[in-house]
Amino acid sequence: MKNLRMKLLVVAIAVALIAVISFGTLAFYSTTGTATNVITAGQIDLAIHEKTADGQDFPAEGVSVIPGDVVDKIVTVENVCDHPFYLRVKLVNNSTDLSLSDDCLQVNLNTENWTEGADGYIYYNSVLEPGQITEPVFTQVEVVGEYVTVSNIGAIMSLTVNADALQSENNPAEYPWDAAGWAAE
Amino acid sequence: MKKILSLILCLVMLACGVVSAAAAEGNVTYSGDAGDFVFEPGTEHSVTDLFPDLKNVMPGDTLSQQIQVRNDASNQVKVKIYVRSLGAHEESAAFLSQLQLLVEQDGDSVLFEAAADQPAQLTDWVCLGTLLSGGTVDLDVTLYVPQTLGNEFQNAAGYLDWEFMVEEYPIEPEDPQPPKTGDETPIGLYMGIMAVSAVMLGILVLMMVMRKKKEEHES
Numbered sequence: 001m002k003n004l005r006m007k008l009l010v011v012a013i014a015v016a017l018i019a020v021i022s023f024g025t026l027a028f029y030s031t032t033g034t035a036t037n038v039i040t041a042g043q044i045d046l047a048i049h050e051k052t053a054d055g056q057d058f059p060a061e062g063v064s065v066i067p068g069d070v071v072d073k074i075v076t077v078e079n080v081c082d083h084p085f086y087l088r089v090k091l092v093n094n095s096t097d098l099s100l101s102d103d104c105l106q107v108n109l110n111t112e113n114w115t116e117g118a119d120g121y122i123y124y125n126s127v128l129e130p131g132q133i134t135e136p137v138f139t140q141v142e143v144v145g146e147y148v149t150v151s152n153i154g155a156i157m158s159l160t161v162n163a164d165a166l167q168s169e170n171n172p173a174e175y176p177w178d179a180a181g182w183a184a185e
Numbered sequence: 186m187k188k189i190l191s192l193i194l195c196l197v198m199l200a201c202g203v204v205s206a207a208a209a210e211g212n213v214t215y216s217g218d219a220g221d222f223v224f225e226p227g228t229e230h231s232v233t234d235l236f237p238d239l240k241n242v243m244p245g246d247t248l249s250q251q252i253q254v255r256n257d258a259s260n261q262v263k264v265k266i267y268v269r270s271l272g273a274h275e276e277s278a279a280f281l282s283q284l285q286l287l288v289e290q291d292g293d294s295v296l297f298e299a300a301a302d303q304p305a306q307l308t309d310w311v312c313l314g315t316l317l318s319g320g321t322v323d324l325d326v327t328l329y330v331p332q333t334l335g336n337e338f339q340n341a342a343g344y345l346d347w348e349f350m351v352e353e354y355p356i357e358p359e360d361p362q363p364p365k366t367g368d369e370t371p372i373g374l375y376m377g378i379m380a381v382s383a384v385m386l387g388i389l390v391l392m393m394v395m396r397k398k399k400e401e402h403e404s
Contacts, residue, residue: 033222038230043339170245
């Protein structure tokens, strides 16, 4: 009986020791994790708006005109990106009738807010901030009678507005046309 | 009086607004027990994105991003935290190779200075330090975008992976005592003592039963 008691005591001490040892040992954990970091580039974007005098979109199919007509067409440009930019436009006359002069369509250029450059572009005088819309480039187009004759009946005359925007952040310039980075024609 | 209170309230709200509008910080947190790292804040581009301030970059920009690495494990362990770069994702290399990245630790030692697509000095694991519970390491990331960044990179997105590793070590007596955080009651130890006590009690009862049987047998 004494032996049995001794054995039980040894077992009890062993259990106690195992319990204590298990609390005295800490695992050396190791783990890893991956972060996928992202850098994104901004962009410059604009929208050209062409409206009639009553605020409707100018008809894409155009309007019928006769020599001497003056058509209401209000052209503005909107900054539709998150960054301010310099702006310039170029007006290009196109006609299906090659005999028509480039001067057959004349616009009433808004020289208060836009400046004609020596390079043929028309520059907006201010930096256009995100969400802003320019003052109109022009509001009317005149079909100049002296350049349009009976022989031009049926011809399609079009005036295309091309716009370029240039980042103004990190790109200071006294005048828009002096800014660095305008694309060469 | 009401006007003054309104004015104070407005100023407080304005101050709160200013704080919330401040630059976002990236956070890497290790919570212990070999659990996962937590990467915050994440963005629409990646849930583990640590670069919330390096978005929408433009030619000529110099942008900064702060990242805090933190050990939130219990007071029982200290951790060594390592970082390495796995470089840019293949489709991002052309864009990221245009950009320069500088990573400094605690505003002092330079960990990384190279084109953003390269693993460079972070090709191998770099130890950021040994952190006790609540300890932090600050990483300052600076991105340089060249004026010459071309139009072809408008709206581009560059992905680069950073891997973090942690090793846990027990606190040594000579280690500084970390600040106590939360309930540090050693529940496991108490449970162990309770289990050992139960075993001992069982043995005692067994011995008493056996003695009683022996006495009955002798009588």
